[in-house]
Structures are given as structure tokens and as C-alpha cells.
Amino acid sequence: MSFENPQEWIDELGDDNGDPGPETAAQEEADRQQSARKNQKTKDDPLSALADPSKETGDADKNRTAQATKKREEISTGFPNMVIITGPSSGKKIPLLPMTMSIGREHDNNIELKDPDVGRYHARILYDRGRFVLEDLESSNGTWLNGEKISEAALKNGDRIKIGETELAIDFD
Numbered sequence: 001m002s003f004e005n006p007q008e009w010i011d012e013l014g015d016d017n018g019d020p021g022p023e024t025a026a027q028e029e030a031d032r033q034q035s036a037r038k039n040q041k042t043k044d045d046p047l048s049a050l051a052d053p054s055k056e057t058g059d060a061d062k063n064r065t066a067q068a069t070k071k072r073e074e075i076s077t078g079f080p081n082m083v084i085i086t087g088p089s090s091g092k093k094i095p096l097l098p099m100t101m102s103i104g105r106e107h108d109n110n111i112e113l114k115d116p117d118v119g120r121y122h123a124r125i126l127y128d129r130g131r132f133v134l135e136d137l138e139s140s141n142g143t144w145l146n147g148e149k150i151s152e153a154a155l156k157n158g159d160r161i162k163i164g165e166t167e168l169a170i171d172f173d
Helices: 007-014 023-043 044-049 060-074
Strands: 081-085 094-095 100-102 123-128 131-136 143-145 148-150 153-156 160-163 168-171
Touching: 131 143
Parallel strands: none
Antiparallel strands: 081 094, 081 168, 100 123, 123 131, 131 153, 143 148, 143 160, 160 168
């Protein structure tokens, strides 16, 4: 028997040895492509990693999606969200977690703001003794909280943060 395409040979052997046949191989390839698309989306838009997993598209397993949603709700319960009000990412909601979160223009910040007036590493939010604290990282344009320039300040519900031309609101609800 001769095969012009090596995949035909692999498929032929696969059927005899209990290995995946062409249908399974095609499904595995489709799964790999879907995973690659998700990874590319996360790479292009780092904030998409924080998106609601229940809004996934495609043929994702419903049970896995429900578990991911439940896990996300467990993590975010009791912690505030930061909502981007103005700027290129307006409308996005970012959960504040009990950790240090960096804010800036560079892609390796936890919260990347694509605003030319935002410093590369502009500010950060710390979780300290049960409260969230906003700290300016000596940025040239400053960090503003409720209309006042700050170097460090504790955050509370309804606070408005202005970094560059981007405005953010803190929502504890």
C-alpha cells in the first residue's frame, strides 16, 4: 500500500491500533484552533482575561463554563470593581483583588490603559490591612482622586480616579 499524504498513513495505522481516527483528529484540530483563537484574543486584549466566562462563544463545554463562572464569583465576592468610564477601554469592569495591581501604558501592567497621557508604570493599587490604597508612582502627569492630586490615598465606594485622560470609578457593590 502506498500513501502520497503522510496523514493518510497515520490515519490508517491509527484505526488499527485504537488510536484516534480521522474524525477524532479533525475534532482535536478544531479544539486546538479554538484554543489558539482564545489565546490570541487574550494576547491582543489583556483585559479579556477578566471577561465573564459565561459569555464565551463557540462549542465550549457548558459545565466547564458554569464552573469557571462560579469560581470567578467566589473570587470576586466582597471585593470592589474598578470601572473604566472614559478612555479607549471605557465600559470595562476590572475586579480589584487582594494583591498589588499595577496601572500603566505598558502591556505588562495588571491594568493596561492605552492612553498616551498615562505613564508606562503610572500607579498601583495595594491591598493593605483590609483596604485598597491607590499610590502614584511618581508619574509626570500625576494621579487624581476625586479631583485632587494624590501621592497615596485609601479608596472607598464611588471614588473617581483620573489617570491621564482616562477616568475610573470604584464600585464596592
